[in-house]
Amino acid sequence: xxxxxxxxxxxxxxxxxxxxLQCAQDMNHNSMYWYRQDPGMGLRLIYYSASEGTxxxxxxxxxxxxxxxxxxxxxxxLESAAPSQTSVYFCASSASxxxxxxxxxxxxxxxxx
Amino acid sequence: xxxVTQMEGPVTLSEEAFLTINCTYTATGYPSLxxxxxxxxxxxxxxxxxxxxxxxxxxxxxxxxxxxxxxxxHLEKGSVxxxxxxxxxxxxxxxxxxEKLTFGTGTRLTIIP
Numbered sequence: 001x002x003x004x005x006x007x008x009x010x011x012x013x014x015x016x017x018x019x020x021l022q023c024a025q026d027m028n029h030n031s032m033y034w035y036r037q038d039p040g041m042g043l044r045l046i047y048y049s050a051s052e053g054t055x056x057x058x059x060x061x062x063x064x065x066x067x068x069x070x071x072x073x074x075x076x077x078l079e080s081a082a083p084s085q086t087s088v089y090f091c092a093s094s095a096s097x098x099x100x101x102x103x104x105x106x107x108x109x110x111x112x113x
Numbered sequence: 114x115x116x117v118t119q120m121e122g123p124v125t126l127s128e129e130a131f132l133t134i135n136c137t138y139t140a141t142g143y144p145s146l147x148x149x150x151x152x153x154x155x156x157x158x159x160x161x162x163x164x165x166x167x168x169x170x171x172x173x174x175x176x177x178x179x180x181x182x183x184x185x186x187h188l189e190k191g192s193v194x195x196x197x198x199x200x201x202x203x204x205x206x207x208x209x210x211x212e213k214l215t216f217g218t219g220t221r222l223t224i225i226p
Contacts, residue, residue: 004156033213042202042218043157058213090156101147101206102214104156 002026006091006105013081013112021076021108023091031094032074033102034058034066036087043090049074081112115140119203119217126193126224134188134220136177136203144205146170146179146186147214151200160188160201195224 004025013019034046045058047066055066063085065077078085088109092102120135145164149157161170166181175190203217
């Protein structure tokens with residue numbers, strides 16, 4: 001009953017460092033998403049993947065890259081972290097047929113100093 | 114484009130009070146509407162949904178009715194409990210080609226005993 005699993009849960013980076021946030025789902029969902037959550041801003045879409053092998057930019061893609069490694073896994077990479085990327089990052093997935101909404105992971109709290 | 118406007122928070126109520134959190138939307142086509150809840154330190158969880166006009170979604174004592182004429186999907190609960198303290202997000206999704214959800218900014222609800 002894992003659903004969507006994100007790692008790590010917490011991370012502190014120095015400005016300019018790189019890191020990859022991992023996300024995996026076990027629900028056989030086609031679509032996966034990366035959001036960031038900032039106070040007063042709600043959830044903003046960074047990148048999404050409608051199906052294995054495809055990725056598209058969302059609302060705030062600058063400074064990020066993604067990889068849809070296979071149907072289960074969708075990773076988010078920060079190549080050169082900046083303090084403005086301090087945020088809570090959520091991965092989500094959804095089935096492509098019908099509208100049951102998203103299943104979210106528990107989030108990664110990232111601080112860039 | 115699609116957008117969701119949510120009641121500004123934070124909202125503080127006494128236990129057993131009546132709750133309304135307003136949500137209005139703009140969208141092309143015929144969106145599905147959702148309420149998500151985020152408990153402290155956790156990811157978002159689907160609370161309820163409605164997929165067509167006049168549908169009522171309900172779960173855990175919460176209700177919301179899809180009102181196309183007023184483009185609204187207000188969340189209500191007759192008697193709140195301390196355990197309902199959380200952040201609530203209204204969201205919409207349209208399935209014209211891809212299935213990204215658009216979220217409101219969230220409303221923080223605190224229930225005091």
